[in-house]
Amino acid sequence: MRGVGEHYRIIHANRLSRIGFWIIVGFLTVAVFAPWIAPHGPWEMLFVDGRIASLRPPSWAFPVGTTHLGYDLFSQLVLATRTTVIIGGVSGLISILIGANIGLIAGYYGGKIDEILMRFTDILYGMPFLPFIIVLIALFGRKLEYVILAIVLIIWRTSARVIRAQTISIRQRQFITAAKARGCSDLRIIYRHILPNVLPLLLLYASFNIAWSIITEASASFLGFGDGETISWGGMLYELWLSGKTRVAWWWFAAPSICIVLLVTSLVFVSRAYEEVANPRLRKR
Template identity: 40%
Template sequence: MSSIKREMRKKKLQEFFNNFKQNKMGITGAAILSFFILASVFGPMIFPFDPMEFGVAGPMEPPSSSHILGTDDLGRDIFRNLLAGGRVSLMVGVLATVISMFLGTTIGIVSGYFGKKTDIILMRFTDFFLVIPWLPLVLVLAAILGTSIWNIIFVIGITSWAGTARVVRSQTLSIKERPFVERIRAIGADDKTIMIRHILPNVFPLVFANTILISAVAIISETTLSFLGLGDTTRPSWGMMLNYAFESGAASTGAYWYFLPPGICVVLVVLSFTFLGYAFDEILNPKLRRR
C-alpha cells in the first residue's frame, strides 16, 4: 500500500536526522562510535592474525614502526589486540543491552499497565535488583556460571535492567491514563494489543535513550569484571588487556603503551554512548527540545 506511508516514514526520519545534525553532542558521539565500530569490524580483516599468538616480537617493546603500539609482556602486538578487543567489548555492550532492554521494557510495561498486585510483585522484584550491591552479585554470578563471554553478557544483562523497568513503568502509568488508551479500550482492544501497539511505541523513545546509556554501563562492567580477573581468558577484550597490564606491572615499569590504549578506548566508547544517549533524549523528548 503504501508508497505514501513509506514517504511519511522517510519524512519523519529526515526530520530526525535534521534535528540530529544540529546536535553537536550527538554528532560527536556518532563519529567516535562509528570509528570504533568500523575499526573493530574491519580492523581484524585488514590485519588477519591470532591476537592470542605470543612471541611475534620481544616482550614489552615500546611503540616502533613494526609494532605501532608496542608489545605486551608476552610479546603480543598491542594494536592488533586492541582491534580484536574492541570487537569483544562492543559485542558485550550491544548484546547485554539487548537483554537488559527486553527485560526492562517488558517488566516495566506489564507492571505499569496492570497495576495492583502485578505491579507490587514486579516492582519489589525490580527493587531487589536495583538495591543489591551490583559488584558482589556479578562476582558471585560470574564465579558460579564460569567466565565465558556469554556468561558475562548474561550477567550484565540481567543486572542492569532494573532502572529501565522503573522508568518505563512510570511512563506507562502516565500513558495508560491518557484518553486515547481509553478510546482504544472502548473500541474493544484487549490488553495485549494495547500494550504492544499503543503503549510500546509511546515509551520507545524513552527506552531507546535510556538503553544507549546502558550500553555504556555494560562496557564498563565488562571492563571491570575482566580487570578483576573474571573475564573470558580466551578472548582479548579491553578489560582483559587492562587486567594483563596491571598484572604484569606495566604501570609501575612505565610501559604506558600497554595500559593507556585500552583505557582510552574504553573511555572514548563509553563517552560516545553517553553523548548519543543524551542527544537522543533531547531529540526524541520534545519537552527538552528547544524551539
C-alpha cells in the first residue's frame, strides 16, 4: 500500500502538479491563519480622512482595493479563503466517501443491489442543480451547512459511477477469486483487496470533486444562494453584482475570480498526476 512518501513522489514527478500542489498548500495556510492575516473584518467600513474609503483601487493601504461601502477586499479575500477551503474540503471529501462506497458496493455485489443503487444514481443525474439548491435554501434558509449538503448530494453521482465501473473490472480478476477462496469476507475483499486498486482513481475524483464544489459554491453564492453570514469568493462577486459597479471596479471583479481559477486549476493539475497513475497509458514513454 502507498505511504505518504509515495504520494509526494507521484505529485512531484510532474511539473504542473508540483506547482499546483504548492499553490494549494499556500491557500491552505491562508485559510488556517485567516483571522490573523486579515487586517480588518469582512464587513468593516473603513474611513480615510474621515470619509468612507469607497471604491479605492489597489494601493499600499488597500492591497486589493475596497468596495463601494468601504470594505477591505484583501481582508474579505483572506477570510473567504477559509470558507472556500472548508466547503471544498468537506463537500469534496463527503461526496467522494459516498461515491466510493456506493460505487464499490454496487460494483462488487452486482445484481439487485447494483440495480437499485445505480437507478438511484440515475435519478440524481436527472436532478438539475440550481432548482435543487433553490428549493433547499427556500426550505431551510441560507446556511453554509445546506450549501454543502446540496453540493454533496449532487456531485457524488459521477464518482460513484466511475468507481463502480472500475470495481467491476477488478472484481473479475483472479486475485479476487483467490481472496474469496482463502476465506476473506465480502467486506474484507471490498475494502482490503479492491479499494487499494481503485485508490488512484479515487484520489483523482476526490480532487475533481473538491474543484467542482468550489466552483459550485461560487456559482451558488453569486446567484444569492450562499450563506449570507459567511464571506466567500462567490459571495464577493454577488455583492459586486448587487452594487452595480461591475464596469468600474475591475479589482473587485478580478481578485475573487483569480483566486477561484487559481485554486481550481491547481486541483486539476494535481489530479493529473493521479490520472497518470490510474491510467498508465497516459504516461510518457
